[in-house]
Amino acid sequence: MEEKTFQTVQEIGFTSLIQKIRNYSGTDRIEIEKGIGDDASVQIIDNDKAVLTTSELFLEGVHFDLTYHPLHHLGYKIVTAAVSDIYAMNGDPVQILTDIAIPNKYSVQMIEQFYKGVDAACKDYNCQLSGGDSTASHQILAISVSAVGVANKKDIIYRNGAGKDDAICVTGDLGGALAGLRILMREKEYWKSNEGQQFQPDLQGYEYVVKRQLVPAARMDFINMLSESDIKPTALIDLSQGLLADCKEIAVQSGWGVELFTPAVPISVDTRKVADEMKEDVDKYAFYGGEDFEMLFTLKKDDVEKFAINFDDFAVIGRMTESKNEFRINTGEGDSIQIDL
Amino acid sequence: MEEKTFQTVQEIGFTSLIQKIRNYSGTDRIEIEKGIGDDASVQIIDNDKAVLTTSELFLEGVHFDLTYHPLHHLGYKIVTAAVSDIYAMNGDPVQILTDIAIPNKYSVQMIEQFYKGVDAACKDYNCQLSGGDSTASHQILAISVSAVGVANKKDIIYRNGAGKDDAICVTGDLGGALAGLRILMREKEYWKSNEGQQFQPDLQGYEYVVKRQLVPAARMDFINMLSESDIKPTALIDLSQGLLADCKEIAVQSGWGVELFTPAVPISVDTRKVADEMKEDVDKYAFYGGEDFEMLFTLKKDDVEKFAINFDDFAVIGRMTESKNEFRINTGEGDSIQIDL
Numbered sequence: 110m111e112e113k114t115f116q117t118v119q120e121i122g123f124t125s126l127i128q129k130i131r132n133y134s135g136t137d138r139i140e141i142e143k144g145i146g147d148d149a150s151v152q153i154i155d156n157d158k159a160v161l162t163t164s165e166l167f168l169e170g171v172h173f174d175l176t177y178h179p180l181h182h183l184g185y186k187i188v189t190a191a192v193s194d195i196y197a198m199n200g201d202p203v204q205i206l207t208d209i210a211i212p213n214k215y216s217v218q219m220i221e222q223f224y225k226g227v228d229a230a231c232k233d234y235n236c237q238l239s240g241g242d243s244t245a246s247h248q249i250l251a252i253s254v255s256a257v258g259v260a261n262k263k264d265i266i267y268r269n270g271a272g273k274d275d276a277i278c279v280t281g282d283l284g285g286a287l288a289g290l291r292i293l294m295r296e297k298e299y300w301k302s303n304e305g306q307q308f309q310p311d312l313q314g315y316e317y318v319v320k321r322q323l324v325p326a327a328r329m330d331f332i333n334m335l336s337e338s339d340i341k342p343t344a345l346i347d348l349s350q351g352l353l354a355d356c357k358e359i360a361v362q363s364g365w366g367v368e369l370f371t372p373a374v375p376i377s378v379d380t381r382k383v384a385d386e387m388k389e390d391v392d393k394y395a396f397y398g399g400e401d402f403e404m405l406f407t408l409k410k411d412d413v414e415k416f417a418i419n420f421d422d423f424a425v426i427g428r429m430t431e432s433k434n435e436f437r438i439n440t441g442e443g444d445s446i447q448i449d450l
Numbered sequence: 451m452e453e454k455t456f457q458t459v460q461e462i463g464f465t466s467l468i469q470k471i472r473n474y475s476g477t478d479r480i481e482i483e484k485g486i487g488d489d490a491s492v493q494i495i496d497n498d499k500a501v502l503t504t505s506e507l508f509l510e511g512v513h514f515d516l517t518y519h520p521l522h523h524l525g526y527k528i529v530t531a532a533v534s535d536i537y538a539m540n541g542d543p544v545q546i547l548t549d550i551a552i553p554n555k556y557s558v559q560m561i562e563q564f565y566k567g568v569d570a571a572c573k574d575y576n577c578q579l580s581g582g583d584s585t586a587s588h589q590i591l592a593i594s595v596s597a598v599g600v601a602n603k604k605d606i607i608y609r610n611g612a613g614k615d616d617a618i619c620v621t622g623d624l625g626g627a628l629a630g631l632r633i634l635m636r637e638k639e640y641w642k643s644n645e646g647q648q649f650q651p652d653l654q655g656y657e658y659v660v661k662r663q664l665v666p667a668a669r670m671d672f673i674n675m676l677s678e679s680d681i682k683p684t685a686l687i688d689l690s691q692g693l694l695a696d697c698k699e700i701a702v703q704s705g706w707g708v709e710l711f712t713p714a715v716p717i718s719v720d721t722r723k724v725a726d727e728m729k730e731d732v733d734k735y736a737f738y739g740g741e742d743f744e745m746l747f748t749l750k751k752d753d754v755e756k757f758a759i760n761f762d763d764f765a766v767i768g769r770m771t772e773s774k775n776e777f778r779i780n781t782g783e784g785d786s787i788q789i790d791l
Binding site (some may be wrong): 152165166218221231239 | 556
């Protein structure tokens with residue numbers, strides 16, 4: 110069969126693209142314990158120490174909108190995103206590198222605001238901004254952020270370790286970041302239809318969800334707790350793509366199916382309020398909304414109660430099933446929706 | 451004095467911007483031996499091992515032009531740039547991470563071409579593509595590349611180690627990448643003025659310089675030689691910004707002045723030919739043209755002859771002087787141009 114010569118990435122999807130990219134990985138280095146396919150790569154140093162590395166790209170107009178995203182919040186957020194990937198391997202983020210391409214319309218003072226946010230996040234997460242690059246840009250602000258962390262090899266938690274019947278758990282609450290985005294986009298629309306006026310968004314009553322969108326926090330407390338716990342999750346990922354997508358990652362890599370119980374998914378009242386106002390289904394915020402940066406993990410089912418003694422900000426939302434490649438959503442109202450992985 | 455509230459980055463320059471960014475480096479982590487300010491950051495693992503990390507951003511229209519830059523060459527070049535930074539610390543690049551933001555106009559097949567170039571470079575430099583991110587982009591292709599390398603702590607060569615009277619040396623020849631760019635831009639202009647026709651650049655006779663621009667090579671041979679040599683350069687940097695800018699880095703960080711001898715700067719006949727055609731000064735290609743990815747290094751003056759026994763593809767082009775903050779260019783025709791650092 111002749112191969113199509115122009116196929117857009119949208120047609121095949123980014124997951125399929127990444128599968129293709131795996132074929133172009135150069136030399137297999139024996140030090141690389143984990144390459145493409147987890148929250149961070151894992152490079153072994155001297156048998157028992159590991160270096161964890163992650164990198165991400167953020168473009169104006171695609172990943173952020175400066176109409177409503179203050180630059181210092183943006184600086185904070187990109188560090189959160191990078192650090193969260195290191196936490197998702199159960200690692201300690203040591204350094205952050207940022208590359209920034211700056212269009213002429215941005216002043217030095219604006220770029221300093223951005224770096225003030227980077228600084229604040231690095232202080233909160235106990236890591237150091239240690240490098241990066243800055244260049245000119247013709248059109249958009251473009252930022253890449255890398256994080257380098259360390260872990261003992263034996264402590265690393267991968268996406269592929271979930272076992273049959275393991276409990277699927279999540280920290281905090283979900284969908285808040287998307288709810289915040291909905292509010293900010295509504296305010297922006299309002300502002301655009303009243304052009305010429307100063308943009309003063311009315312965010313009263315929406316502080317929680319807006320904060321979830323603009324300055325999300327990575328779950329350092331969860332990782333700190335793990336270092337003192339004698340129970341270790343069997344699999345771990347951070348919620349950056351959305352619950353379904355990230356859950357699917359654990360299921361596919363671990364080789365099992367998933368059953369989620371919709372009523373168990375933690376959603377804040379603030380997030381529910383936004384979904385009601387928007388006349389949208391709040392479950393979709395939780396299932397498809399990304400950027401919550403909560404931790405999604407699996408525990409042996411007998412460990413759940415003991416785990417809860419040291420850490421209570423999590424909920425059991427489902428279980429790993431033996432039906433490989435089956436993703437079942439149990440709505441709790443007698444319905445059960447099946448999605449093929 | 452009141453601070454100006456809108457100052458462009460162009461006004462103060464990227465070097466000054468980086469100075470400002472240094473104030474926002476978060477928590478000082480004791481593991482970080484070197485943060486912002488060298489070719490790569492240095493993080494110590496277990497006292498004697500070090501992890502070297504570098505990151506760079508490449509934007510369509512700013513750092514590359516796809517009219518004349520084939521995607522597989524671009525993939526090769528960005529890996530060269532990252533690996534070269536690890537070599538410039540005298541390290542071994544182990545892994546490469548690439549982030550790519552892809553506009554709709556690029557097909558999957560085109561992106562695969564890019565990754566074929568990444569793959570070829572990773573094979574040539576003996577490193578593994580181990581991660582990264584891929585997302586959509588609205589306008590331009592944006593790529594970030596990170597490299598992680600290792601070194602024994604004692605083997606690392608910094609920019610700040612040059613001593614008074616040390617010989618300033620450079621591998622290969624300079625200015626070729628800029629000469630290649632000139633030719634490619636000329637062909638593009640020709641194509642634009644003959645629109646509608648297929649773009650078939652006439653590059654005969656310019657193969658060397660065009661290759662220097664499109665698929666530059668990092669000096670792996672130099673680093674391999676160093677591992678077997680008992681002479682170690684006192685300072686080392688890769689030529690990515692241009693000879694003057696990179697030489698200035700060594701001078702400022704080492705705390706000495708610089709004297710360069712123009713006639714000693716190695717320039718290929720192919721590069722000279724292009725400068726002649728363009729009616730430009732070929733020395734400027736060598737001094738200001740970046741992206742040659744040659745190694746600029748300093749040696750104790752008594753070591754030069756011995757060093758040359760094992761490696762002959764380098765030239766002595768100047769010396770470190772005691773006139774701190776003075777940059778002197780000796781043209782060899784009795785002129786001496788002084789530039790303040």
